[in-house]
Each structure stands twice: as C-alpha cells, then as structure tokens.
Amino acid sequence: xxxxxxxxxxxxxxxxxxxxxxxxxxxxxxxxxxxxxxxxxxxxxxxxxxxxxxxxxxxxxxxxxxxxxxxxxxxxxxxxxxxxxxxxxxxxxxxxxxxxxxxxxxxxxxxxxxxxxxxxxxxxxxxxxxxxxxxxxxxxxxxxxxxxxxxxxxxxxxxxxxxxxxxxxxxxxxxxxxxxxxxxxxxxxxxxxxxxxxxxxxxxxxxxxxxxxxxx
Numbered sequence: 001x002x003x004x005x006x007x008x009x010x011x012x013x014x015x016x017x018x019x020x021x022x023x024x025x026x027x028x029x030x031x032x033x034x035x036x037x038x039x040x041x042x043x044x045x046x047x048x049x050x051x052x053x054x055x056x057x058x059x060x061x062x063x064x065x066x067x068x069x070x071x072x073x074x075x076x077x078x079x080x081x082x083x084x085x086x087x088x089x090x091x092x093x094x095x096x097x098x099x100x101x102x103x104x105x106x107x108x109x110x111x112x113x114x115x116x117x118x119x120x121x122x123x124x125x126x127x128x129x130x131x132x133x134x135x136x137x138x139x140x141x142x143x144x145x146x147x148x149x150x151x152x153x154x155x156x157x158x159x160x161x162x163x164x165x166x167x168x169x170x171x172x173x174x175x176x177x178x179x180x181x182x183x184x185x186x187x188x189x190x191x192x193x194x195x196x197x198x199x200x201x202x203x204x205x206x207x208x209x210x211x212x213x214x215x216x
Contacts, residue, residue, distance in 0.1 A: 002108060002125055009071065010034035017061045017085055018075035019044030022099050026073045027054060038069070041076075061085060067092035074098040102126040111136035116148030117155070146186035153190060157197045164203060172200035 014030050016023050019041030030037050031053055038055045039048050040062075048054055061081055066072045066088035074085045074096065086104035089096035098104035110121035111132040120143060122135045154177070162168040176197050184193040198204045 002123065004110070004121065004123065006119070007033075007071070011036060012070040013038065013068070015040065015066060015069040015072045016075065017041065017073065017081065018099075019048055019056075020075060021045060023073070023075035024048050026075060026099070027051070030073075035071075040065070064088055066094050066096065069094060072096045074101070074104070100129075113139045113143060115143055115145055116151065118143070118148050118151050144186070146182060149190070150182055150185045150193070153185060153194055154197065157194060157201065157203070160198070160203060161201050170201050172197075172202065176200035 009030065010033070012035050014035040014037050016026055016030070016037060016039045019039060023039065023041065024045050024047040027037050027039065027048060031051075036055075037053070038057065040057045040059065041048075042058060042060060044056055044058075049056060061084065063084060066085055072085060072089055072094055074082045076082060079101070082098045082101050082104045086096050086098060086106070088094075089106060095106045096104065097107055097109060102108065105126065108123065108126045110123040111129070112122075113120040113136055120136075120139050122132045122139065124132045158168045161170060181193050181196060184190075184196070195204065
C-alpha cells in the first residue's frame with residue numbers, strides 16, 4: 001500500500017523525459033504547482049516546444065542526469081529509457097514516475113478533481129488507472145464550485161479563530177459543517193453561512209462582548 005501525500009513543488013526543479021501528449025499533460029500540472037520544469041526529448045509537441053515556461057533540451061536522456069532534479073517523470077515509449085531513468089533515480093534518492101510503467105515507478109499519480117483549493121484524489125495503487133478515471137468522473141459530478149467557495153469561507157473563519165483563541169481546533173466544527181451550510185453558500189448566502197460558522201465557534205459571542213466593552 002502506498003502513502004498518500006501532497007507535494008509542495010513551488011520553485012523545485014522537475015525533469016520530464018519525453019515530449020509527447022502524455023508529457024505535455026504532466027508538464028501542465030507541474031507548472032500549475034509552481035515547479036521549474038525541464039523537458040528532455042529529441043522532439044516535442046507544440047505545447048511543450050513553444051512554452052516559454054519550459055526549458056527544453058532537444059536530445060536523448062543522458063545517463064545519470066536524473067540526479068540533478070527533485071522529481072522526475074518519464075513519458076516515453078522506450079522501456080530501456082524508462083528503466084535507465086528509474087535506476088538513476090534510485091541511485092540518487094530521487095523519486096521517479098514512469099507513465100504506464102509501474103515497475104519503473106517509485107511513486108504513482110492519483111486521478112484528481114480540483115475545485116479551487118479543494119483537491120479530491122483517487123488512487124488504485126497503480127492497479128487500474130481506468131477505474132480511477134471513472135471514479136474521478138463521479139466525483140466531478142458530485143463536487144461543485146460551491147464546495148470550493150465553502151472551503152474558502154471556512155478557511156477565513158479558521159484564521160479568525162486562530163487569531164482570537166490562539167488555536168482553530170474548536171469543537172464547533174463538527175456540528176456546523178453540513179449540507180445546509182453548503183446549500184447556503186451554493187445559493188449565494190455567504191454572509192448567512194459565515195455567521196453560522198462564527199456562532200458555532202464562539203466567535204460571534206466574543207465579538208459582541210468586545211463591542212459591549214468598547215461601548216461608552
């Protein structure tokens with residue numbers, strides 16, 4: 001069984017070996033995560049070749065160069081290249097993902113649904129990417145932009161609670177997050193939803209007390 005994590009790749013050097021459509025999809029996600037991406041491939045699709053944010057080395061992969069990167073992806077149809085990159089990664093303690101080649105992977109990628117800051121990941125431990133993709137479609141239908149807006153609202157109130165109480169670990173969270181709260185946000189009643197959360201956490205009471213103390 002694998003161990004699920006979210007990697008912070010902002011400013012990190014990432015290598016993608018291969019220049020086709022699969023490589024381009026990997027690069028898109030990496031750039032969105034803030035990675036500094038280098039592509040090594042004799043040829044590349046226009047999305048890669050013309051992207052000013054991608055450093056493209058127009059050549060074959062060179063043995064050992066995986067060691068110069070934080071993370072490596074291979075997206076080639078050459079098993080020998082995939083195996084060499086995987087060996088180089090193991091030797092340098094660099095994690096490698098090889099597309100559709102689990103034997104040369106030190107990590108696998110989940111199918112992901114993104115709604116703003118909300119990410120829902122589905123992993124089959126590499127057993128069936130097609131099944132993971134199907135489950136992702138179910139999640140895409142079930143989770144909407146309203147979930148993302150609710151997440152942002154909860155994040156705002158959490159910061160307020162931490163500033164007020166020194167912690168955001170408060171018992172009110174368990175009772176206040178429910179379908180009714182989501183429905184309020186989905187209907188555009190953000191102020192109502194925010195007030196309900198603040199009341200559940202005791203923030204509304206604190207604000208009223210402060211206002212009373214400040215009154216002349």
